Amino acid sequence: MTYRQIINAVLRRLREDSIGSDWSGALIDASGPTDYQVLIGDFVNEVKREVEDAWDWTSLRRIETVATAADTRTYTIPGTSQRTRLLSVQEQEQGQMLQGVPDSWIRSTQYPSPDSSGVPSYFSINSTVSGLGSVGALQAQLYPKPDQVYNVNYYVVDPQDDLTNATDVLTCPEFPVIMGVWARAIAERGEDGGTLSDMAQMQYQQALSDAIQQDVGRHSDEVIWNGV
Numbered sequence: 001m002t003y004r005q006i007i008n009a010v011l012r013r014l015r016e017d018s019i020g021s022d023w024s025g026a027l028i029d030a031s032g033p034t035d036y037q038v039l040i041g042d043f044v045n046e047v048k049r050e051v052e053d054a055w056d057w058t059s060l061r062r063i064e065t066v067a068t069a070a071d072t073r074t075y076t077i078p079g080t081s082q083r084t085r086l087l088s089v090q091e092q093e094q095g096q097m098l099q100g101v102p103d104s105w106i107r108s109t110q111y112p113s114p115d116s117s118g119v120p121s122y123f124s125i126n127s128t129v130s131g132l133g134s135v136g137a138l139q140a141q142l143y144p145k146p147d148q149v150y151n152v153n154y155y156v157v158d159p160q161d162d163l164t165n166a167t168d169v170l171t172c173p174e175f176p177v178i179m180g181v182w183a184r185a186i187a188e189r190g191e192d193g194g195t196l197s198d199m200a201q202m203q204y205q206q207a208l209s210d211a212i213q214q215d216v217g218r219h220s221d222e223v224i225w226n227g228v
Contacts (some may be wrong), residue, residue, distance in 0.1 A: 001174045003027070003163040007040050010181045014040075022166035040185060045162040047180035051172050052159040055212045056085060058219070059171050064154045065092070068146035071117065073106075077154050080138040082127060085157040089123050089140070092151040098123045098142075106141045117147040173215075176208040 001009070008018040019037055023030035027041045052060065066075050077084075089098040096119065103124040109116065120142035127136060140154065160171045170177065183200035 001170055002166060003041070003044065003168045003170070004166040006044055006163075006170060006174060006178060006181075007037060009178045010040050010044070010185060011037065013178075013182045014185055019166075026164040027166070028164075039188075040181060041163075043181045043184045043188075044177060047177050047184060048163070048170065048172065049159070050180060051176050051208060051211075052083075054208055055215060056087065056157045056219070056222075057172050058215055059173075060157045060159060061087070062156060062158060064156060066140070066152050066154065068120070068142065068148075068150045068152060070146060070148050073115075073141050073143070073145045075140050075142070075152075077138045077140055077156070080156060080158060082136050083159045084138055086125055086138070087155040087157060089155070090153045091120060092153060094119060096121065098152070100124065101143075103141065106143050109143050116144040118144040120144060120146055120150060120152065173211040176204065176211050179204040179207045 004019055004022055011018050016036065017034075019033050021032070023032050027033060027038055030038075033041070064077050064079060066077060068075065086100075089100070090096065091098065098120055099122050101122045101124055103126055106122070106124045122143040124141045126139055126141075138156075140152075142152070163170065179200070183197070183204045186197050186200050
């Protein structure tokens with residue numbers, strides 16, 4: 001669903017006027033939508049973040065491949081941000097999975113003896129600093145330091161940027177977002193604590209739980225079930 005369609009799905013549940021046509025540019029700067037419609041748009045992005053952070057959704061997963069260079073330890077992972085979650089790291093040629101270690105462990109390997117080099121076996125993650133890429137992107141440090149070119153796959157979960165334009169398409173499951181925005185809008189009206197507000201919140205939690213269970217089936221190897 002597009003940003004406008006999601007907003008309108010919530011507005012209909014609130015018995016409010018829908019946005020009749022796509023707007024131009026960012027919603028906050030658009031002249032057509034009313035202040036209340038813009039508020040619902042803000043709620044969409046707030047709830048979207050909640051849903052994105054609730055599970056490692058299939059639709060948010062991707063692989064970023066970074067080629068190493070000899071005698072270079074640190075690499076920026078393109079297209080990532082502070083909200084990006086890392087699932088695994090693998091060196092392509094040998095198929096070796098790299099083991100995650102603390103950043104302090106990587107630093108400790110450099111002293112007092114000369115740094116080791118070879119096929120990377122370990123990695124640590126932090127955020128980039130000036131001169132290494134976009135501030136806020138994730139940065140990987142490898143050990144041993146690569147002695148030649150290796151292609152390293154970073155399997156990440158990368159939440160979508162905030163929706164701004166009418167035609168922006170939501171990447172994570174849409175129904176939990178709609179129900180979460182509806183619950184938030186009811187609470188904003190001052191109806192929180194009542195039966196309707198409680199019901200809306202329960203429906204949001206149920207929609208989110210159902211969506212997670214559906215997606216878990218695609219990654220059953222990642223889930224540990226505790227049962228009798």
